[in-house]
Amino acid sequence: MAKAVKKPASSTGKKGKPSYFKFIKWFWILFGIGVFSVALLFSSASWGWLGPLPSYEALENPQTNLASQIISSDDELLGKFYLDDNRTDVPYDSLPQNLVDALVASEDVRFYKHSGIDWFGTLRALSYLGSRGGGSTITQQLASQIYVGSKSRKPIQRILQKAKEYVISVQLERRYTKEEIIKMYLNIYDFGNNADGIRSASRIYFGKEPKQLKIEESAMLVGMLQNSSLFNPLRRLERTQRKRNLVIGQLAKYNYITPKEKDSLQALEIDLNYNPESHRDGLATYFRMYTQRFMNGWIAKNPKPALEGERDKWNLYLDGLKIYTTIDSRMQANAEEAVDMHMRKLQAEFFHQNTPDRNKTAPFLDLEKGDINKIMEQAVKTSDRWRQMKKEGKSEEQIRKSFKVKREMSVFDWTSETREKDTIMTPMDSIRYYKSFLRTGMMSMEPQTGHVKAWVGGVDYKHFQYDNVRQGSRQAGSTFKPFVYAAAIDQLRLSPCDTLPDILYCIEAGKHGNMEAWCPENSSDKFSGKAYTLKNGLANSKNSITAQLIDRVGPKSVVSIAKNAGISRDMLEVPAIALGVPEVNVYEMVGAYGMFANQGVYVKPVMVTRIEDKNGTVLYEYVPETKDVLSKEVSYAMIDLLQGVTKGGSGTRLRTVGVNKWKPEYDEIITGYPYKFTNPIAGKTGTTQNNSDGWFMGMVPNLVTGVWVGGDNRSIHFKTITYGQGAAMALPIWGIYMKKNYENKDLGISDGDFPKPSGMSINLDCDKIIEDAKKNADPEDDLDISF
CATH class of the missing domain: 1.20.5 (Single alpha-helices involved in coiled-coils or other helix-helix interfaces)
Structure with a gap:
């Protein structure tokens, strides 16, 4: 029987088709x-x-939080207002080409060829699982930054985010040019350390505008785009440099630079010029805080013409407003340097006089323990610690106990480069420590326009936030006397050459509203009995002369002139105001003295001239506020009087070289008063009782500057007038500031004569008057005129 043969397996299916068809x-x-x-x-x-x-509208107008900018009169950025986003938009034409090249070479080499999605890059990223770079284009990264949000770690959620990112990227490419996409991406990115956007980043890390960035600087910033925390040059400098060099390598790979340039650039160390931008650091900090208060008031009165879904109020921290100010950044820097130079040395002398062996109640003088306790109690109850603990619901016993517990803290210190030192002390001790520092306020203004050019409210805003230009008010001392003299010249038609005797002069009780007889003493010497011209009486701040003048014109007329010149404080209409009893601030005094320099016309000081929205639409423009106070003749006569102060009175040290006032043990020596000005200067020093306040008001034809120096309390002061007078405490700041101003010819600070009105009828030639008086005098008369 034949054996059946087994056939091999068929390579076809039931109908003769190959079996691998099912796989296909x-x-x-x-x-x-x-x-x-x-x-x-x-x-x-x-x-x-x-x-x-x-929405389409949102795509056309992507909403990002923009910091508001404070811009100086010389077009420099003084500071910004922001909450979380310190961002300022930069137009594409303000970006350097090397930055754009580095971005494209490193992040998206086919950027100009695709329409939002780089499919080749996407497939490469999928094939190599991202080991050879991601597939996101610049447009996708922009879409993710603005509309998609932070990347999810969940795979499914990330896939859904990626799909939205692709769709939005295509829509962005349809609505924006490639240049606009690059601009938006660089403006939106957070580079860390409050550097939101490319402008903040270039200013914070390199101290320059984006247009000024070098290739290696642009490469570092582009390298940070991958992860600004991972590649933070302040914390991970070596890693950041390696990343920067990779970007430089990409520039060479795609022929933006030559291999030789690549090697030389990669060999460079990262050269940071770190300039942190915060509300407490930088130039014009006190002025910026004034601007914040100004803007808050303006916003409250000016609703925003909002579109549907937008805020109906302007937001200073989010809306990218541009605030144009009168401050000149160069003069502001000069002012801050002048304050720093003088106050550092003056404080050293104050500490020297208030060591425990010299003053057991330091920094207070002439106070009993009970009075000191009252001052300290007030300081405790107005402190931030007290307010915060009260807000937290702590009992008064708990709060007071906390003020006696030692803790680590950073406190202000003049001797440190950073102006800070770390120490351990109780909060109560820190209050007394801060009381020992002298304070100052300084403002400089153009009298013809009222434009404020410099504003220094204290020695260091981080540690002393009270603004002594606008917030503080102290007795004016002799700087108030010019209003008395102005009233006398205006009403009585007196001349600066008219004379009055330097004798004890009393105003009886009941006259001019005073309750008791008023017989003021001279501040520095006894009554000489000589006849003083008004010019010399003011120059030497003779109280006896001022008392006679206010008796003749009455306090009411003096108050009227002061108020018309911008001093808004309530003033009692009593004779004692002649010696500067009224409390005033630096802001008001500079405006009032500006009236003298501006031929009798008061111009209200102005700090903000214009406000624009982020698109450049003007929202506010300043309108000058002026008032005629004195005639041109009277105001010029006052200028002539005030020039006498710097020619032969308490301000003479501006023109001479005096003796050395700073001792070698203070590390730095200034020989005398190294100003030696020869140009016309009108001014007035002021010193209040017990040397509690030192003032100097100084003027040249196109700049009026006022300086005040004193303690936090009137009981904190120098023992003697040697250091406690305005000529020693305040005048040197003016002198240093003006020397710096004159060194910069571009500032245009006048060194010529004050403009004299034509047809002047008030006689200012005192030499001729005195000479004629001597010729006509009886030889037996004892004619003694001090001039």
């Missing part, structure tokens, strides 16, 4: 499902099924 069929089925799924994913994203997409 399933491949295409799965491929189709995949394509359909991807298409459905992107369609769902575009239809908003995966979450809301930005």
Whole structure:
């Protein structure tokens, strides 16, 4: 019987088709499902099924938080107002080409060829699982930054985010040019350390505008785009430098630079010029805080013409307002340097006089223990610690106990380069420590326009936030006397050459509203009995002369002139105001003295001239406020009187070289008063009782500057007038400031004569008057005129 032979397995199916066909069929089925799924994913994203997409309006006007800018009169950025985002938009034409090249070479080399999605880069990223770089384009990164949000770590959620990112990227490419996309991306990115956007980053890390960035600097910032925390040059400098060098390598790879340039640039160390931008650091800090108060008031009165869905109020920290000010950044820097130079030395002398062996109640003088306790108690109850603990619901016993517990803290210190030192002390001790520092306020203004050019409210805003220009008010001392003299010249038609005797002069009780007889003493010497011209009486601050003048014109007329000149404080209409009893601030005094320099016309000081929105639309423009106070003749006569102060009175040290006042043990020596000005200067010093306040008001034809120096309390002062007078405490700041101003010819500070009105009828030639008086005098008369 024949044996059956087994046939080999067939390579075809039931109908003769190859068996591998089913694999092909399933491949295409799965491929189709995949394509359909991807298409459905992107369609769902575009239809908003995966979450809301930005509207067309939002795509046309992407909303980002923009810091408001404070801009100086010489077009420098003084500071910004922001909460979380310190961002300022920069137009594309203000970006350096090397920055754009570094961005494209490093992040998206086919940027100018794709329409939002680089499919080649996407496939490469998928094939190598991201080991050879990601597939996101610059447009996708922008879409993620503005509309998608932070990356999710959940795979499914990340896929959905990626789909939205792709759809938004394509829409962005349809609505914006490539240049606009680059601009938006660099403006939106957070570079860390409050450096939101490329402008903040270039200013904070390199101290310059974006247009000034070098290739290696641009490469570092582009390298930070991958992860600004990971590549933070302040914390991870070596890692940041390696990343920067990779970007430089990409520039060479795509022929933006030569291999030789690449090698030389990669060999460079990162040269940071770190300039932190915060509300407590930088130039014009006190002025910036004034501007904040000004803007808050303006915003409250000016509603925002908002579109649907927008805020109906302007937001100083989010809306990117541009605040144009009168401050000149160069003069502001000069003012701050002058304050620093003088106050550092003056404080050293104050500490020297208030060591425990010299003053057991330091820094207070002439106070009993009970009075000191009252001052300290007031300081405790107005402190931030007291307010914060009260807010937290702590009992008064708990709060007081906390003031006696030692703790680590950083306190102000003149001797440190950073002006800070770390120490351990109780909060109560820190209050007394801060009381020992002298304070100052300084303001400089153009009298013809009222434009404030410099504003220094204290020695260090971080530690002393009270603004002594606008917030503080102290007795004016002899700087108030010119209003008395102005009233006398205006009403009585007196001349600076008229004379009055330097004798004890009393105003009886009941006259001019005073309750008791008033017989003021001279501040520095006895009554000489000589006849003093008004000019010399003011120059030497003779109280006896001032008392006679206010008796003749009455306090009411003096108060009227002072108020018309911008001093708004309430003033009692009593004779004692002649010696500067009224409390005033630096802001008001500078405005009032500006009236003398501006031919009798008061111009209200102005700090903010214009406000614009982020698009450049003008929202506010300043309108000058002026008032005629004195005639040109009277105001010029006052200028002539005040020039006498710097020619032969208490301000003479501006023109001479005096003796050395600073001792070698204070590390630095100034020989005398190294100003030696020869140009016309009108001014007035002021010193209040017990040397509690030192003032100097100084004027040249186009600049009026006022300086005040004193303690936090009137009981904190120098023992003697040697250091406690205005000529020693305040005048040197004016002198240093003006020397610096004159060194910069571009500032245009006048060194010529004050303009003299034509047809002057008030006689100012005192030499001729005195000479004629001597010729006509009886030889037996004892004619003694001091001039």
